[in-house]
Amino acid sequence: MSEHKPGRLYGVGLGPGDPSLMTVRAVEVIAAADVVAYHSARHGRSIARTIAERHLRPDHIEERLVYPVTTETTDHPGGYRGAMEEFYEEAAARLAAHLDAGRTVAVLAEGDPLFYSSYMHMHKRLAHRYPTEVVPGVTSVSAAAARLGEPLVEGEEVLTILPGTLPEEELTARLAATDSAVVMKLGRTFPTVKGALERSGRLAEARYVERATMSGERTGRVADVDPESVPYFSVAVLPSRVGAEPVADEGRGEVTVVGLGPAGPLWLTPEARGALAAAEDLVGYTTYLDRVPVRPGQQRHASDNKVESERAEFALDLARQGRRVAVVSSGDPGVFAMATAVLEVASEGPYREVPVRVVPGMTAAHAAASRAGAPLGHDYAVVSLSDRLKPWEVVAERLRAAAAADLVLALYNPGSRSRTWQVGKARDVLLEHRAPETPVVLGRDVGGPEESVRIVRLGELVPEEVDMRTILIVGSTQTRAVRRGAGEEIVWTPRRYPEE
Structure with a gap:
């Protein structure tokens, strides 16, 4: 008598919330599954189950995987991490019992199963033991961009996806350095995320999307959102800068003297990278300007290495016209470099009101x-x-x-x-x-x-x-x-x- 074959495990991405955004493959897998599993908080409601509800059958075996804790404290001896590890082990064991009995198990996941999803904890514990297929889904990142109607990234731009649970300084550094960004998991982290956007100089361009494609959807500017009203299922978005109109509250122009470090992008600080990306005009010695990637919409003004005062005056004149200007300098701008030249001219009458900022770099x-x-x-x-x-x-x-x-x-x-x-x-x-x-x-x-x-x-x-x-x-x-x-x-x- 031969042993029966084990069942097959599916991680099923349901998309961002609107049931009509589920893929055909996701619907097929749920329809053919013996067991449908989904996570929920202790109140019992499951967003994943709600999205897939129209495709559930009366004879489906439903496995509700209830989190022991979400944001509250726990008396588990291993703390929050210990409680969650124990839960994942127990949940995996429950699913393994079905798989051992030859049943097909579909684990539902909002968005994509391998993108900030609880399914991955099942995947890591079971995928090496059973035949497994992951069905990708539309992520909240794509849904948020679609609901805003703004491009996320274009051309050579870089998209950074961040959890809002990071420390504010880490968020600030990464937001300053990137072109576009999406910050996930807001809720109680919203004040920290907003603070990081402000410190990185990106708050004015940041957009807010809540419950994208679901009922109760809300969009707007992060700066206008009441922190007390922000749920976990919301994101902050920094859309593409290519072709973007200057935001209304940027105020007057300024000059930022940016240290490029001794060579190459590995030596460039996040703050310097962000200052270069935010500039409308780049001013500098030709050799140093050539080290800065070309960005659509930026004006580049190259000059000889021996005209530092003229270069500084040109940059300050641009700033007086309301332009955001980055003066580039090799190494650290304050060490035998352009910061002194800019500040010397900026101390003269016509330019004393122009804001000047120095962004340090690694010196030679x-x-x-x-x-x-x-x-x-x-x-x-x-x-x-x-x-x-x-x-x-x-x-x-x-x-x-x-x-x-x-x-x-x-x-x-x-x-x-x-x-x-x-x-x-x-x-x-x-x-x-x-x-x-x-x-x-x-x-x-x-x-x-x-x-x-x-x-x-x-x-x-x-x-x-x-x-x-x-x-x-x-x-x-x-x-x-x-x-x-x-x-x-x-x-x-x-x-x-x-x-x-």
Whole structure:
């Protein structure tokens, strides 16, 4: 006598709420199932069952999976997580008994079964043991966009989907960095979500959708919603920015000086990414502007690297016309970069009322230091070797003072096509206070495609090997160079300074 075959498990996506948005496949699976299972709170009502009700038969075996807790507290010894784990195990065991008896089990799920759904907890416990099929469904994300009648994403835009249960700072960072977003699970999280939208500068464009496609549907602006009226089944939406009209309460223009970091998107902070996306005009040196993705509707104003004051004045003039302007700068804008130029012009009469904001970025010294180890682990000084804006005598005196104080030195702007002798002069000045064996980190194009990080000794530093894309980190008397493992050399400066 042969054993009977086990039943088949189905995770059935029902769509966002309107029964007419169920797929044909979902209807077929429910009609053929022996057992229909669905989750519900302790009050017994199940939204999933309500959506599928017209397709249920009198002879269906119904398994109601009742949550032991939802948002209230519990006296379970394992707390909320322990209570839920125990519930999922017990629910999976109940469904497994039907499957072992050869019955087909359809587990109903609002939206899509594998998108923030309780079905996935059954799937993880049962799918490896029984034949399983997941029937996808229309998600609340798609339903919300449809009810708003606004595109979610277009072209190269990025959509971020977030649970409202995240901490406000995490929500803020992610909302600032993305193009479009949907924040799920509002309800009691709504004040936190609204706060994150405000802090990220996105509140004015945020839309609210409640019970999309269901009775009692409501849409509007997040800024206008009473927090006390927000149910769990609601979402906040940041639609596509492409072609969007400026929102009415953006106010006057502003200039944001944005640090791009030393290279590439991995070095760009969420705040900087958001500031670039929100700008109507981008202003900057051509090489740096080329690192910013092109966005439809943005105006790009490129210029030569030697016209910083003119560039700052141009950006401030745009802002006086009501434009949101981002001035881009490599590394950190406040370290030998555009923030000073913008603020200097902004301190003059015609521009004093223009809002100016500085968004920091990873500076080249920290990037190069991270690749070499920890050479900046103790006190250090940052000096530009360029004598274009200050006399070389001033540079040399500052090098002597920092070297005499036994500071690690990060040397910016070491050389260019027109400046070829400064590195040699700086080496000679530092050798007055440093041993020739002092480790020197040469970081070139750190984070970029031509990255090169080498460790040499001060006495062997060859000026011809240094160009404008290189930063130098010169160790103090305490800095150590050590070979580890397969021979990799690292540099670090102890945090503890020896006592006299």
